[in-house]
Amino acid sequence: xxxxxxxxxxxxxxxxxxxxxxxxxxxxxxxxxxxxxxxxxxxxxxxxxxxxxxxxxxxxxxxxxxxxxxxxxxxxxxxxxxxxxxxxxxxxxxxxxxxxxxxxxxxxxxxxxxxxxxxxxxxxxxxxxxxxxxxxxxxxxxxxxxxxxxx
Amino acid sequence: xxxxxxxxxxxxxxxxxxxxxxxxxxxxxxxxxxxxxxxxxxxxxxxxxxxxxxxxxxxxxxxxxxxxxxxxxxxxxxxxxxxxxxxxxxxxxxxxxxxxxxxxxxxxxxxxxxxxxxxxxxxxxxxxxxxxxxxxxxxxxxxxxxxxxxx
Numbered sequence: 185x186x187x188x189x190x191x192x193x194x195x196x197x198x199x200x201x202x203x204x205x206x207x208x209x210x211x212x213x214x215x216x217x218x219x220x221x222x223x224x225x226x227x228x229x230x231x232x233x234x235x236x237x238x239x240x241x242x243x244x245x246x247x248x249x250x251x252x253x254x255x256x257x258x259x260x261x262x263x264x265x266x267x268x269x270x271x272x273x274x275x276x277x278x279x280x281x282x283x284x285x286x287x288x289x290x291x292x293x294x295x296x297x298x299x300x301x302x303x304x305x306x307x308x309x310x311x312x313x314x315x316x317x318x319x320x321x322x323x324x325x326x327x328x329x330x331x332x333x334x335x
Numbered sequence: 336x337x338x339x340x341x342x343x344x345x346x347x348x349x350x351x352x353x354x355x356x357x358x359x360x361x362x363x364x365x366x367x368x369x370x371x372x373x374x375x376x377x378x379x380x381x382x383x384x385x386x387x388x389x390x391x392x393x394x395x396x397x398x399x400x401x402x403x404x405x406x407x408x409x410x411x412x413x414x415x416x417x418x419x420x421x422x423x424x425x426x427x428x429x430x431x432x433x434x435x436x437x438x439x440x441x442x443x444x445x446x447x448x449x450x451x452x453x454x455x456x457x458x459x460x461x462x463x464x465x466x467x468x469x470x471x472x473x474x475x476x477x478x479x480x481x482x483x484x485x486x
Binding site: 207213216217219220221222223225237238245246247248250251252254255258259263264266267268269270271272273274317319 | 372400422
């Protein structure tokens with residue numbers, strides 16, 4: 185939950201891990217995501233169609249995994265931090281029924297004008313511990329040196 | 336060994352940089368809630384008016400990848416029909432302004448890059464589209480660069 189305050193920039197250290205986020209997507213979630221996002225490509229809910237495309241069965245929407253990684257970061261920064269950049273590449277397919285763990289690690293702290301920035305590597309592991317999706321995120325965090333600003 | 340024709344046709348080259356028609360979407364509070372439920376993100380900033388009002392955002396906002404549900408207007412498709420299978424390769428997002436209920440977001444897309452690669456699924460055409468999201472105040476809300484894999 186993101187109701188807590190954001191970590192202060194000064195308190196974040198490079199190499200620190202973000203609190204992991206575990207997701208257990210189901211076929212029902214894929215249907216709900218199809219409806220909510222408008223992505224009705226049949227490989228996400230029609231097993232026969234997916235197999236005719238050479239896939240083992242229905243697979244997760246890449247953008248759903250993107251959303252999971254977004255949640256990993258927004259849970260960490262709370263309401264006081266701001267997500268500035270988020271990228272991910274879908275390198276292996278993920279399937280419903282698996283347990284997916286989103287992880288992140290702080291790679292770089294920097295200042296840009298009045299912004300106190302933190303860059304992280306983020307990735308998603310399947311139940312076998314294989315990285316299936318990876319990318320990076322940049323957030324701005326409140327600083328102890330600056331009064332809080334409204335977004 | 337036969338020489339295969341390039342996947343990047345003159346039609347694709349000509350389509351690079353051509354903007355789609357704009358399409359304007361009104362962001363509904365219910366759509367934000369359904370999207371948050373679909374990705375199973377219980378963050379109160381997306382659904383709880385009281386908690387969101389007390390936050391630095393001052394009201395409900397949308398999850399970072401909610402913009403996936405807002406499609407651009409039509410653009411001519413330069414892709415040949417034999418590349419019938421597609422996968423989402425990944426996205427890069429830059430965020431500038433929050434998305435709020437009642438916003439009217441105008442989305443335009445354009446093809447910005449085309450490349451060819453050989454991978455586990457054979458020859459692949461990679462098309463990168465840039466989607467720009469502008470709100471009713473003329474503010475650039477976000478940019479998404481999304482890579483589509485056709486094979």
